[in-house]
Amino acid sequence: MNKELRYALRRTVPVLCGYLFLGIAFGVLLQQAGYGWPWALLISGIVYAGSMQFALVGLITGGAGVLATALMTLAVNGRHLFYGVTFLERFRAMGKACPYMVFSLTDETYSLLCAETTPEGLDPDRTLLLISLLDHLYWVAGSVLGGVLGAGLPFDAAGIDFAMTALFLVIFTEQWLSARRHRPALTGLAAGLVCLLVLGADRFIIPAMLLAAALLMPGAQPPEKEARHDP
Amino acid sequence: MTPELHTFLLILVCAGVTIALRALPFLALGRGGGQPPALVRRLGERLPPAVMAILVIYCLRGTSFTALAGWLPALAAAAATIGLHLWRRNTLLSIAGGTALYMLLIRWL
Numbered sequence: 001m002n003k004e005l006r007y008a009l010r011r012t013v014p015v016l017c018g019y020l021f022l023g024i025a026f027g028v029l030l031q032q033a034g035y036g037w038p039w040a041l042l043i044s045g046i047v048y049a050g051s052m053q054f055a056l057v058g059l060i061t062g063g064a065g066v067l068a069t070a071l072m073t074l075a076v077n078g079r080h081l082f083y084g085v086t087f088l089e090r091f092r093a094m095g096k097a098c099p100y101m102v103f104s105l106t107d108e109t110y111s112l113l114c115a116e117t118t119p120e121g122l123d124p125d126r127t128l129l130l131i132s133l134l135d136h137l138y139w140v141a142g143s144v145l146g147g148v149l150g151a152g153l154p155f156d157a158a159g160i161d162f163a164m165t166a167l168f169l170v171i172f173t174e175q176w177l178s179a180r181r182h183r184p185a186l187t188g189l190a191a192g193l194v195c196l197l198v199l200g201a202d203r204f205i206i207p208a209m210l211l212a213a214a215l216l217m218p219g220a221q222p223p224e225k226e227a228r229h230d231p
Numbered sequence: 232m233t234p235e236l237h238t239f240l241l242i243l244v245c246a247g248v249t250i251a252l253r254a255l256p257f258l259a260l261g262r263g264g265g266q267p268p269a270l271v272r273r274l275g276e277r278l279p280p281a282v283m284a285i286l287v288i289y290c291l292r293g294t295s296f297t298a299l300a301g302w303l304p305a306l307a308a309a310a311a312t313i314g315l316h317l318w319r320r321n322t323l324l325s326i327a328g329g330t331a332l333y334m335l336l337i338r339w340l
Contacts, residue, residue, distance in 0.1 A: 014326045035238070046246040056245050060238050069241045073248035080249065082282065084256030086275040088267050091257070098257075105253050107286055114279040159334035165290035165305070166312045166329040172283040173316045173325075179280065188281025192288035201292040205285060212281040217274050 004122050008130035011116070015108045016138050018164035019050075021157055023142020026053050030147060033061045037147030044143035048104060048136060052076045053143075078206040082213060083110045090128075097129045104132045106139075108164060115171045188212050304336035 027040040047053055055076055059069050083105050084091075091101045105113075109132050116131065118124040176185055188208075195208035232240075261267030267275075291309065295301035312329030319325070 010323075013323055017326075017330065039238075043242055043245075047242065047249055049245075049249050052245060052249065056241065059245075060241055063237075064241065066240060066244050069244045070248050073245045074252070077249050077252050079282075079285075080252045081255055082278060084253060085260070085271060086278055088256060088260055088271070088275060102254050102257055103250055111283065111286070114283075159304075159337045160330060162305070162308055162333040163326055163330045165287065165309065166326040168283055168286045168290060169309055169312045169329070170316050170322050170325045172280065172287055173313050174320075174322075175280045175283060177317075177320075182280075184277040185280035185284055188284030189288070191281070192285040196288055196292060204292070205289050208285045208288075209282065212285065213274060213278065216277040216281060217270060 004126045004130055007119070007122055008127055008134055011112060012131055012134045012138070014163050014167040014170075015112065015135050018108065018161050018167065019135065019138035020142040020145075021160045022050055022164070023139050023144075024146035024149070024153070024157075025161075026050075026057075027143040027146020027148070028150060028153075029054065029057050030143075031150050033057050035060070035147075037144045040143040040147035041140060044140045048106065048139060049077050049080075050106065050139075075203075075206070079107075079209050080105065082209050086110075086114065094125050094128070097125065101129065101132055104136050106135065108167065109135045111168055111171045115174060184212075184216055187215050191215065300337070300340040303340060304333050307336060308333035 023044065026044070027037065030040050030043070031037070043053055043056065047056065052073055055072055056069070058064075059072060064072075084102060087101070087105070091098045094101060112131050112135070113128060116128065118127045172185065176182065179185065191212040192204070192208045195204040195211060198204075199207060260271050266272070287309075291305055294305055308329045311332045312325050315328045316322070316325035
């Protein structure tokens with residue numbers, strides 16, 4: 001286990017930076033809304049969805065109802081619907097760990113797992129599970145820390161959450177360099193930009209994913225010819 | 232219903248919907264040992280680069296071009312991240328360099 005753990009720790013450093021910082025921000029926000037760290041532990045433990053948790057604080061303090069909360073969650077987290085498609089067979093092959101892998105498939109974990117090519121000598125299943133577990137742990141730890149510290153943070157870490165953007169950029173670049181065909185990447189860029197310009201920053205992401213998926217589904221190339229991540 | 236119980240209920244709803252969204256592909260596609268249809272497999276393989284592109288745009292969606300501070304830190308840091316990665320192809324270096332530049336620029340501008 002040690003080898004896999006050491007490797008997974010190294011792979012998840014970018015998410016550690018982003019999740020700790022964003023988690024702390026969430027814990028502070030929740031604490032200021034009157035809910036201490038046990039609530040942060042509960043929410044980050046079972047909801048485990050960054051931007052939705054921030055929205056949830058607003059719903060809670062605004063006295064929202066069940067239906068409004070369900071609809072808001074559908075709107076904000078709808079993009080997660082697309083992530084499982086990439087790992088259908090991979091997660092099923094992991095047996096008992098499969099439900100947890102599905103539950104913990106956030107944007108950041110999805111990105112890391114997409115980019116994952118476990119080196120020889122390491123158990124790939126354990127490595128994937130550890131990456132997912134560590135990310136979850138960082139998020140929960142950050143939230144609880146934020147709830148405990150309140151607004152009295154000892155240092156100014158503003159901007160460290162850019163690590164998340166940088167992580168997506170690096171994985172995008174890495175996929176670009178290793179792919180033989182760039183149609184999927186360009187389709188995503190075009191769909192994202194068009195939807196952003198037409199629909200605005202608050203509601204473009206799900207239409208963009210739908211548009212990209214619709215454009216990518218047909219296509220003559222047999223799947224074997226495309227760059228794939230290692231099974 | 233006490234306010235705490237109502238809050239608890241909202242948290243459960245939020246968690247339930249999120250889990251359902253993440254689990255739906257697994258519940259709906261290729262169950263029972265059979266392989267998922269070719270269309271779905273192809274989509275699964277082609278989606279990651281498209282999703283990364285959309286997530287990058289999502290992260291940068293707050294960019295505004297009305298003032299220097301609204302676009303320069305994020306776009307310069309993004310360019311630095313990609314540049315560093317093309318140069319050294321070292322994930323941690325690219326992320327640390329881009330993030331450090333961003334943190335400096337938002338303080339200077």
